[in-house]
Amino acid sequence: MAEHDPSYKLLFSHRDLVADLIRGFVHEDWVEQLDFTTLQRVSEIGVSHDLREREDDMIWRLRWGERWVYVYLLLEFQSSVDRLMAVRLLTYVGLLYQDLAAAGEIPSGSPLPPVLPIVLYNGEKSWWAKTSLDDLIEPDLPEQLRRWQPQIRYLLLDEQRLADTDLAGQRNVAAALFRLENSRRPEDIERVLASLIDWLAAPEQDSLRRAFVVWLKRVLLPARVPGAELPNVNNLQEMRAMLAERVKTWTEEWKQQGISEGETKLLRRQLVRRFGSLPAWAEARLEQAGEAELEIWADRVLDGSTLEEVLKEPI
Known part of the structure; x- marks a missing residue:
């Protein structure tokens, strides 16, 4: 995979793919309460022009009950694993909060909206970096000092390690993408394409079909x-x-x-x-x-x- 290839980012600029990514790979009860009809890019609400946006990240938001949840999707194409990925995510999420406040998206006195950081990794080697910042900080600390340390976790999706048998059982566009990336024979690709042709038949999905x-x-x-x-x-x-x-x-x-x-x-x-x-x-x-x-x-x-x-x- 070419680093930061724009065609990969183009795929994840489509709501259907991001929605299926969350539905299919965030296995938590609260996801059932998300309103996927409200899914929208942060750039569409006039925030990302101040967000110091990296070329390989995407920020989406959608309603969870009466509240917004922000999904920070970091598309990571490194051939080597970043040991300090949790530190990077801490910085990015902090900048997101700053810019949301500056754009008037956090009313005065209101709590900060929740953020789900996702690292989507498709390198050849297995991801070994810690997914929690707490695991990177000096472990032998007094409890009183430890409580002052910053905390953040991220959800890792290591595409090469996803079992193809599990992916094949899902009617899910994101799972189809991962099956394509894990394919090793032309007939494997042809089989996935047959599914995508069936799933993406609606006229409004033409842009996503072309992105594939x-x-x-x-x-x-x-x-x-x-x-x-x-x-x-x-x-x-x-x-x-x-x-x-x-x-x-x-x-x-x-x-x-x-x-x-x-x-x-x-x-x-x-x-x-x-x-x-x-x-x-x-x-x-x-x-x-x-x-x-x-x-x-x-x-x-x-x-x-x-x-x-x-x-x-x-x-």
């Missing part, structure tokens, strides 16, 4: 079949037909790419076991390595005394 097509052409298919020439398709039906036509050719290409990715993952695990967490230069070298380099490094991994020795350029 843009994302498939810009992000998913180039990642699955690097260098392949993609025909000019304009809707999900054409995309599905194109996949069906090229399924035999692309299946073999995807299979070869999958073998290479598997070799890289295996070598990474071996290196981590021998030398501990890999520095950025080593990760970059692994990502850029060809099949010949991976084979040479795999031979060295058992005998090399240092990480530098194992990953030095082949002679």
